[in-house]
Amino acid sequence: xxxxxxxxxxxxxxxxxxxxxxxxxxxxxxxxxxxxxxxxxxxxxxxxxxxxxxxxxxxxxxxxxxxxxxxxxxxxxxxxxxxxxxxxxxxxxxxxxxxxxxxxxxxxxxxxxxxxxxxxxxxxxxxxxxxxxxxxxxxxxxxxxxxxxx
Numbered sequence: 001x002x003x004x005x006x007x008x009x010x011x012x013x014x015x016x017x018x019x020x021x022x023x024x025x026x027x028x029x030x031x032x033x034x035x036x037x038x039x040x041x042x043x044x045x046x047x048x049x050x051x052x053x054x055x056x057x058x059x060x061x062x063x064x065x066x067x068x069x070x071x072x073x074x075x076x077x078x079x080x081x082x083x084x085x086x087x088x089x090x091x092x093x094x095x096x097x098x099x100x101x102x103x104x105x106x107x108x109x110x111x112x113x114x115x116x117x118x119x120x121x122x123x124x125x126x127x128x129x130x131x132x133x134x135x136x137x138x139x140x141x142x143x144x145x146x147x148x149x150x
Contacts, residue, residue, distance in 0.1 A: 017069035018120055022113045025065055032061045034107035045099045048090045068121070082144065084131060089143050093135035101129045 019028075036057050039045055049056060062074035063081060074081065104125060108118055 018117060019065065019068040019070045022068070022108075022117050022121070023111075025061075025070065027111050027113065028061050028065050028068070028070075030111040031064065031104075031107045031113075032057055034110045035060070035103055038103040038106060042099060042103065045096060045103070048092065048096060067124070083128070084134070085140075085144055087132045088134060088139045089141050091135050091141075092132050094130075094133055097129040097133050100132075101126060104129075 019025075022028075036053055039049060040053070059074070059078065062077065066072050066074045101122075105118070105122065108121060113121070
C-alpha cells in the first residue's frame with residue numbers, strides 16, 4: 001500500500017464571534033432588560049426616553065445583537081441604523097452619554113458577561129456614546145421620517 005501524497009485535512013475551526021462568546025441572544029435580552037430597568041430608575045436620564053419604552057427595548061436588543069455580530073435583524077426591519085440622526089430629537093450632553101454608558105456597563109455585568117468581552121464591547125460602545133452627544137449643536141430635532149436609505 002502506498003502512502004497518500006495528500007495529508008489528512010485538519011478539522012475546520014472557527015473562532016466564535018463576540019455575540020457567541022457573551023452568550024447570544026438570551027444574554028442580549030437580559031442586558032436590555034437590565035439596562036432599561038436602570039434607565040427607568042434614573043430620573044435624569046429617563047426624561048430623554050419616550051414615555052413608552054417598549055419599542056426602544058425591542059430596537060436596542062435588535063441593534064446590539066447585530067452590532068455584536070449577529071443576524072442583521074435590526075437593518076432588515078428598520079434599515080440603516082443612522083444612530084446619530086435618530087438621536088437628534090433628544091438633547092444629549094456628555095453627562096447623559098456617561099450615564100447611558102454606566103447603565104449599559106452595569107447591565108452587561110448583571111447579565112454575566114466576562115470582563116474580557118466587556119472590554120471588547122465597551123471599546124466600541126464608549127466612542128459610540130460620545131458620538132451621540134449633540135447638546136449645543138444645530139441639528140434637526142424632528143424624528144427621522146424615513147427609515148430606509150435609498
